[in-house]
Amino acid sequence: MYGRAKSRSRTGFTLIELLVVIAIIAVLIALLLPAVQAAREAARRAQCTNNLKQIALSAMNYESSNGCMPGGSYSATANNPPGVYSTYPENFSCFVRMLPFMEQSAMANAVNFNWTSSGAPNLTIGGVRNSTLICPSDTTNETMQLPATRSSASGVSPGYSFNTDPTLFPSPAQSFSQAFTSYAGNAGTFSFGYSKLMDTSIISQYNGVIFNDGTVTISGISDGTSNTFMFGEHSKGQLVKNAPQYGLSDGCWNSGRYYDTLFGALYPINLLNGNSAAIKSYTYFYPSTAGSQHPGGANFAFCDGSVRFMKNSVDSWSFSTNTDSYGDSIPDNTTYVTVAASGSFSKSGYYLSHSSTNGSARLGVYQKLATRNGGEVISSDAY
Structure with a gap:
């Protein structure tokens, strides 16, 4: 009588089964990764919202103690120690x-x-x-080592334009460490370079909350604190991406220059993120555009302390065929203004402005939220 052969037990997977398992795992990871990235971005955006809320509360506490909002900067005086001041007239930023x-x-x-x-x-x-x-989310915003002097070609290397004093900048230590910011104060529908020698009638056209030599009070925000921007995102990453020769040093947190710590609503949110067809010169107004590294829009702090996410699609001024002297497209309902300035704090033709052609010019919802006393009516479902 013959015995039955013993069956052999399986000790592993076949190659096909192993490949199927790997494929399933790969599909699961591919499905899970976007969700993880979205969750991380949601956390970063929440932290950004908290940052802006803290900045807005700090500004309101400043207003309570000083009787007005902090100015975007307060102009440098002519009696500063000679030889070591920057050629730029703007002084300390609102954050200082x-x-x-x-x-x-x-x-x-x-x-x-x-x-x-x-x-x-x-x-x-x-x-x-x-x-x-x-x-x-503004991952390019890292402290950098900048040279204390520029090369002869403006913008070729980042840094300030110092007349350096050897006793203060002993050779070869002609550089310094500089930190930056992802946020900026709301100067209004436009923001431009400032000189204490500039025509005061141009300076008076600032219609935002935080601007050079500004002294805006809570009572002066007649459009309502819940309908007026105080601060907004001003991505360092966008500055570097679009104009590396300038962007490396733009966004200095302690500087009151308009492309460092101020923004204007002249151009749409995140214009510098892929809308560069109309941009030929990055030197003047484009660097003061609000924008972020968040997908779809940017965070803004309002004068009531609230923070809201504004979508790129919010109603805004559209571009026209009109251009400024640099060939850049300027929005509809605006006029290009060249401000003549002279003296030790300025360069000929450097200070420029955009202003609305008249009080009845159509404003987008975005521009309405940037003005403090325009008297515009804004529906709560418009943004």
Whole structure:
């Protein structure tokens, strides 16, 4: 009698089964990865919202103590120590003035207000990074080492234009550390370079909340604090991407220059993210455009302390065939204004402005939210 052969037990997977398992795992990972990335971006956007809320509360505390909102900068005086001030007239940014209200009293005490923001004694604070001023999604926003002087060709290398004093900048230490910001104050429907020698009638056209030599009070925001921007995102990453020769040094957190810590609503949100067909020169107004690294829009803090996400699709001025002297497209309902300026704080033709042609010019919802006292009616479902 013959015994039955014992059956052999399987000890592993076949090649086909293994490949099927790997394929299933790959599909699951492919499905899960976008969800993980979306969750991470949602967390970064939430942190950005919190940053803007803290900045807005700091500005309101500043207003309570000083009787007005912080100015975008306060112009440099003519009696600064000679030879070491920046050629730019704008002085300390609104963020420097707000330091005591941002739990940064030690840094505020280190500021030497007898010198300009770009004066050598103030370079140390310029290199201090404040996490509240950095959007987590703005990943290009890292502290950099900048040269203290530019090359002869403007914009070829980043940095300030110092007449350096050897006693303050001993050779070869002709560089300094600089930190940046992802946020900017709302200057209104436009933002432009400033000179204390500029025509005051042009300066008076600022219709935002935070601008050069500004003294806006809460009562002066007659459009309503819940309908007026105070701060918005101003992505360092967009500045670097679109104009590396300038963007490397644009966005300095302690500088009051319009392309550093101010934004205007002249151009749509995130114009610099893929809408560069109309951009020929990055030197003047485009760098003061609001934008972010968040998909679809940017965060804005309102004067009531709330923070809202504004979509790229919000109603805004459209471009026209009109151009400025640099060949860049300018929006409808605007007029290009060249401001003549002269003196030690200015360059001929450097200071430019855009302003509405008349009080009845059509404003987009975005522009309406940027004005503090335009008297516009804005529906809550329009943004």
